[in-house]
Amino acid sequence: MGNIFIITAPSGSGKTTIIHSVKKDISTIGYCISHTTRKPRKGEAHGIHYYFIDEDGFQKMIENREFLEWAFVYGKYYGTSFESMEKALSSGEDLLMDLDIRGARAVKTRYPDSSLIFILPPSIQALEERLKKRTKGGEKNIELRITKAMEEIQQCVDYDYIIINDNLDKAVEEVKAVIVSSRAYKTKRLSLVKQLFHL
Ligand code: ADP
Ligand code: 5GP
DSSP states (O other): OOOEEEEEOOTTSSHHHHHHHHHHHOTTEEEOOEEESSOOOTTOOBTTTEEEOOHHHHHHHHHTTOEEEEEEETTEEEEEEHHHHHHHHHTOSEEEEEOOHHHHHHHHHHSTTOEEEEEEOSOHHHHHHHHHHHHTTTOOOHHHHHHHHHHHHGGGGGSSEEEETTSHHHHHHHHHHHHHHHHTOHHHHHHHHHHHHTO
8 A cells, every 4th residue: 555645734825736736746646536515616627626516415425424534614515535545545556635634633543654744834924815816716714714724733733744835846845755755664665675685
């Protein structure tokens, strides 16, 4: 099984932008696609960024116990289905996940070797500006997102890596560095070494 990297960030920190670049630069990384009842933003596509479904569909999936974890965030449902997770893991590749704090905890409990990465904006002012910039795309609840961001930022101490997205290229490089260095970790490399040197 590959490594699991769970990325959490207050809304508007630049997580989606960073994940997009990381996936482009590291083609051998899978992505676990969540289900959500929120509407797609500009540039988002069904089956790539999320599975966009309605509330009835989401409720049915909850009743059928199809979710490994799910959460109600900013008035919308988000969840990781067992099917998405298994599909992503079955390739054997490393896997990126974009989850809120509770979702990250749930996946970490099930997969304790997962690496937790927290992305922060450089300041609350910068976060507000980024959220407003995105408002043009129909974003709402900016005040709520700022209040929630302050609560979430306090939880970053529970994460393995903390990345400050002041400069996008630097933040992308840091996330990539975490992924690449994990691949050289001895427990991941030992089976290859045994194979290479007939140990
Ligand atoms: P999230 O997925 O965390 O909610 P997004 O990736 O949608 O955030 O980014 C929110 C906004 O901030 C977008 O308009 C994005 O282009 C912008 N952004 C992301 N990173 C930076 C950065 N380092 N500097 C300035 N703007 C950024
Ligand atoms: P957004 O609407 O900005 O894409 O996401 C809002 C929040 O929902 C983010 O904090 C994101 O990490 C979280 N999120 C996205 N997918 C999931 C999921 O499957 N499970 C959980 N618990 N949170 C998710």
